[in-house]
Amino acid sequence: MSQLSDLSDPDLRALHERVREEHAAFVKRGLKLNMARGKPAPEQLDLSEALLRLPGEGEHAASDGTDVRNYGGLAGLPETRALFAQILDVDPRNVIVAGNSSLSMMHDHVVFALLKGVPDSPQPWGREPIKFLCPVPGYDRHFSVCEEHGIEMIPVPMDDEGPVMDEVERLVKEDASIKGMWCVPKYSNPTGVVYSPDVVRRLAAMETAAPDFRILWDNAYVVHHLTEERIELTNLVTACAEAGHPNRPLVFASTSKVTFAGGGLAAFTSSRANVDWFVARMSKRMIGPDKVNQLRHAKLLPDLDAVHRLMDAHREILAPKFRTVIETFTAKLSDPRVARWTEPKGGYFISLDLPPGCAKRCAELAKEAGIVMTPAGAAFPYKKDPEDRNLRIAPSFPSAGEVAQAAEGIAVSALVAATEKALADR
Numbered sequence: 003m004s005q006l007s008d009l010s011d012p013d014l015r016a017l018h019e020r021v022r023e024e025h026a027a028f029v030k031r032g033l034k035l036n037m038a039r040g041k042p043a044p045e046q047l048d049l050s051e052a053l054l055r056l057p058g059e060g061e062h063a064a065s066d067g068t069d070v071r072n073y074g075g076l077a078g079l080p081e082t083r084a085l086f087a088q089i090l091d092v093d094p095r096n097v098i099v100a101g102n103s104s105l106s107m108m109h110d111h112v113v114f115a116l117l118k119g120v121p122d123s124p125q126p127w128g129r130e131p132i133k134f135l136c137p138v139p140g141y142d143r144h145f146s147v148c149e150e151h152g153i154e155m156i157p158v159p160m161d162d163e164g165p166v167m168d169e170v171e172r173l174v175k176e177d178a179s180i181k182g183m184w185c186v187p188k189y190s191n192p193t194g195v196v197y198s199p200d201v202v203r204r205l206a207a208m209e210t211a212a213p214d215f216r217i218l219w220d221n222a223y224v225v226h227h228l229t230e231e232r233i234e235l236t237n238l239v240t241a242c243a244e245a246g247h248p249n250r251p252l253v254f255a256s257t258s259k260v261t262f263a264g265g266g267l268a269a270f271t272s273s274r275a276n277v278d279w280f281v282a283r284m285s286k287r288m289i290g291p292d293k294v295n296q297l298r299h300a301k302l303l304p305d306l307d308a309v310h311r312l313m314d315a316h317r318e319i320l321a322p323k324f325r326t327v328i329e330t331f332t333a334k335l336s337d338p339r340v341a342r343w344t345e346p347k348g349g350y351f352i353s354l355d356l357p358p359g360c361a362k363r364c365a366e367l368a369k370e371a372g373i374v375m376t377p378a379g380a381a382f383p384y385k386k387d388p389e390d391r392n393l394r395i396a397p398s399f400p401s402a403g404e405v406a407q408a409a410e411g412i413a414v415s416a417l418v419a420a421t422e423k424a425l426a427d428r
């Protein structure tokens with residue numbers, strides 16, 4: 003397998019000319035494709051269409067007799083708490099189901115902690131400058147929460163096992179102003195990495211200078227498999243309790259990519275102390291969650307088996323789109339090798355690494371060809387990819403045919419950007 007650097011000057015120039023022509027042909031086609039955000043496709047939303055008829059007229063009592071049409075029940079219905087307890091493998095008594103967005107729960111946690119401090123805090127987090135560790139590449143909206151509220155972000159590199167733990171352990175041990183860490187531990191956004199048992203154990207056990215250090219464990223893709231293998235993630239709540247740090251994990255999940263994105267359910271679990279603390283804060287901002295939506299979800303998804311069946315149907319729609327992107331990249335970008343990409347076993351994204359200095363240019367060329375991508379750098383704190391090499395590909399929303407065209411267009415744009423850079427560097 004050759005590299006661009008192996009090519010002679012004339013061969014590199016010839017390749018550049020050829021891919022420029024291919025790119026120009028793409029531009030002429032006037033395509034309009036969006037590979038920017040991890041949204042479910044309409045056919046995926048159709049899988050939960052029954053929700054629009056549920057719970058049904060006259061069906062308004064939860065299993066404990068709660069009238070879901072009325073106020074109250076801040077922690078959620080017993081059946082939806084039990085469902086998320088199964089999904090997350092935790093005690094249902096420590097699960098809260100509320101609202102339609104796990105991101106808003108994470109955001110609220112951070113804001114409440116800044117204003118009031120968490121159960122182990124000597125003072126509110128906001129009294130002094132604080133920092134969060136951010137494994138990179140990561141989820142841009144996590145980083146936006148920090149940016150919005152003035153929390154300094156420290157990037158931490160990721161490898162195939164999760165965040166590089168020697169670095170994480172060193173940082174949290176010596177700096178008491180590091181109060182938190184963002185993690186997407188399973189089928190990570192955007193790399194697809196699943197944190198290894200050893201990484202989870204070290205996160206749970208590590209010594210932190212801050213007594214009120216928290217791991218924001220965003221398990222957004224907990225049941226979102228792209229292969230028949232259902233990879234298991236080590237349970238952080240149990241690991242932290244066993245390591246003597248029961249209040250360290252803040253675990254979030256939602257059905258945004260199970261049922262309806264923005265019309266689903268969000269859940270939080272942690273230690274009893276953290277759950278009580280969060281419910282106490284929540285009780286000041288709402289009288290009760292949307293329990294009608296919870297009952298409707300409980301009827302559609304009575305147990306974990308029902309969730310797995312639904313996710314299998316999602317997989318049948320999603321997996322071919324991922325395969326198309328990977329096959330196109332393999333055909334176009336392997337020889338000469340101009341990029342590396344992830345082949346995730348779950349989640350919503352493929353992470354594409356180009357030669358340094360090429361990501362922005364590739365996104366710009368893709369845009370000229372009518373393909374909207376997540377902006378280069380988005381997966382890094384302050385939107386700054388120090389090497390300008392990473393792009394996030396979101397193949398879920400466009401149709402299979404559109405994904406095929408977009409993958410070609412992105413590959414051609416990557417080739418133009420990489421050959422352009424290689425020529426300039428000679």
Ligand code: PMP
Pocket residue numbers: 040102103104105106141186191220222255256257258263264268
């Ligand atoms: N976390 C991650 C890692 C995500 O990728 C997404 C959606 N793109 C969310 C959270 C948003 O979840 P929700 O709809 O529950 O707010």
